[in-house]
Amino acid sequence: MSIDFYWRLPTHGCHNSIQTSGYERGDWSPLRPGNIAPGRDRDGEVDGFTYIDHLAAIAQAAEAVGFQGGLIPSFPNTDDPWVISSLLARETKSFRFMIAFQPGFGNPVHTARMAASLQRATGGRLLFNIITGGGGPAQLWWGDSFAHDDRYGRTSEFLDIFKGVWNASDFSYDGAFYQLRSGGLAPALRGEEFPEIWFSGSSDAALQTAARHADYYLSWLEPFDQLGEKFARVKERTAALGGEQKCAVRVDLVARATEEEAWADIEKGFSNVSEEARQRWGGQGSDSVGAARQAALRPADARRYDDLIVAPNLWGGFSLLRGGPALGIVGSYEQCAARLDDLIARGTDAFILAGTPHLEEAYRVGEEVLPLLGRQASALPVAAE
Amino acid sequence: MTLSVHWRLDPAAEPRRSEPGAWQRLPALARDRRVSTQNRFDYFLQVAQAAAQTAFDGLFVRHRIEADESRIIAAIIARAVPHIHVVPEFPASVGSAVYAAKQATTFQRAAHDRLGWAIAPDAEPAGREAQADFVSDGDLAQRLDEFLTVARGVHRERPFSFKGSYFEVENGGFDAPLNRASFPRVYLQGSGDAALALSGRHADMHLFAPASTEALAKDIARLNALADGRSVAAGLIQPLLVRDERQTAERDARDRPLAPGTLVASYDEAAEILAGFAAIGITELVLEATPTLEEAYRIGQHLLPRLRALTSAARQAA
């Protein structure tokens, strides 16, 4: 069995360090000297670099240390993954672009043509994280007023058509959300590998759609046994339908030479979070079941960083330090590798890892943690029941 | 007013070039060391480089369902080729207007505001149904109107709300830093009052099809009348077959199918005619000819200098 490791491209700027909350990389915080990409020259003048140049550096670092590629998230105030992938297509060699995409935002046939074009431009380096939206005000911001389960119905039909036209000339479809008469990709665009579909969403509707369409079911990190149970359920459900479901975890690491150094960085980061920011924590309107599963992990009122340690090497305060899910792994290189091994033992078939700052941590995790993997797999207890 | 001159790439033209599946085998005595990483995009980039190096102002990328997608091509070009403006053509059926506008911000941020949008005409009904698009003929203009209203709206203001028949958005609008990018320059086309009025509401530039100077002058006046105070510039899409001598051009014209309205002329004549269009108020030209690469060089090297000499002389005289 071999496991695929991906990194992540931060599409909302990046921090200099896990200890600070400012976006010193990119222009999401006010530009000042020292802010890179868009860079300022030594007189403080704009020097022509933009954030895409920094993303290029991260993608190149990730492919250099052996990550297969990276997840490219999409939210209202991020740069867009389709455009990022096109811009970086020719500046990377093996980096695979995992585009986070809400199917409702594109015509399915046009989207298939865009995907085939990107496959042709990159030699088959495109894949998708199909997302279906967290609902609430953000969904209306995007111009999408569909209700939660309808969004999954639409996603499912979208993927039917996307697959249907991929290598066909005469595909028709009569769904509740889409109809299509005699469509298909043009001959010049056919024959490309169909992009792998990773799929996220934790609700019942999500799991049903995943069982039908997903190569990988993707989850944020949850406490290990809880996650193991979720993966087992997903795999069983798909097996009952005659398919096979692989499962993947997206998780941040703070990996340092020693465990003490790792926690010291977390402690420093936690102490830099204002009381007010802590109060605001996690109060977004959303119908996301996945987000609720994360929020449920949050101890009500953490005063100290170690109030948020939920298990050995598992810290529940990441969303205080940077945007994204709450739970992540903190420890020495050996411990981080062992925790990833634990996850493999609980049914994880692939990972999307991340660390802050994404550029330097791609090298660190790639050089220090990945080589230690697999050492303890055989010594591990099998997944808890 | 200076005249901007763009080249137009048709991704479906010269379909065998740099298409790995269509490589012409070399005879056995010639060692072939082409590699699998060579692909069609090498050719698109060569055309873009040619246009940039021969001093075109921009490159349009046609919407062709039988070939690679124009916005993907445009982003790849913008990253690799400095200076020139890049204008993908696509129809309003591509999907969400908010999403299209958001994608434009990333492009603009990365490429220093060099993106334009040319809205392509919609396909005929059977073509649309094959694209999962069942909007009726009579409703296409309304969809395009809403598409541009929403795309511009979320770019311009926050919060922006709109509810139409095809697009809606509630408390939308981009935040910093995305809202610092400029909105792509919008090019619309089409003939008749309805198309001109739509340009009057939404376009930065209306692109006319080839016509005589007199007819174009009338159309420009009509465009301005319908724009109702908003300023919309006038441009022209002009296919060309130009050679050193008119006789050579006419001879070559007999050998090939030409796009409607192709200007068959010598370099000097073509420069005169195009300068004549500039004199009646055309401020952007979108030129096209095949083979796309060789003709970009030919026209960039022979026609553009003549044309620019005439238009700058006219500017100085004015």
Ligand SMILES: Cc1cc2nc3c(=O)[nH]c(=O)nc-3n(C[C@H](O)[C@H](O)[C@H](O)COP(=O)(O)O)c2cc1C
């Ligand atoms: C690993 C992972 C990555 C995600 N990335 C994105 C993203 O980039 N953009 C987004 O809008 N939602 C993202 N989501 C959210 C989900 O796709 C989904 O919309 C949300 O969980 C609501 O679905 P649910 O109610 O089924 O959980 C992500 C979720 C997971 C688990």
